[in-house]
Amino acid sequence: MLWGKGVVSIFGIFDVNIREQQTFNELDVETREEELRLHSYFESRGYEIVDKRDCKDSQSKDIDFEIRLGEQLLSIEVKADKQMYKTGNIIVEISHNRPYKGRTEGWFKKCEADIICYSDVVMKKGYMLNWKKMKGKLLGEFKIIGFDNPHDIGTRTFGFLIPVEEAREHGFIIEEYTFQ
Secondary structure (H helix, E strand, C coil): CCCHHHEEECCCCCCCCHHHCECHHHHHHHHHHHHHHHHHHHHHCCCEEEECCCCHHHHHCCCCEEEEECCEEEEEEEEEECCHHHHCEEEEEEEEEECCCEEEECHHHHCCCCEEEEEECCCCEEEEEEHHHHHCCCCCCCCEEEEECCCECCCEEEEEEEEHHHHHHCCCEEEEEECC
């Protein structure tokens, strides 16, 4: 096993049919739709949006956009999840073994956003996670799992498994949101 004793395999949890699998680029398009919904959400609350999606520096820090209200400036990363409605879990990706790229880092290592907007795209609800607080508390506190990514064809993903209830108990969730 790549990650040693702490890795739990979750084969079988994902019952996605092979025809439902998508490439990374197709997933990126879906995530962009979620980003735009969140742009509207924050704008409706009076925030100015600064889109950072095409900024190379922000890409290297895994930041999609910033929100500004007066002097307050926060960086936001959006994660869209299609399995959360069944599992009730947040997955923080440590790494991926992709057939077309080899081993790549997950967002755990590179994300420098203040807030992760982690969205259950099936149930159209999400969680604003205090990433600065959460990141430092994952090692040793939560299981590391390995699974065949049901949405990124041929990819094996490793990450932390965080049940939503435990995220609440640890104070990682700043706010919950829903979309129509």
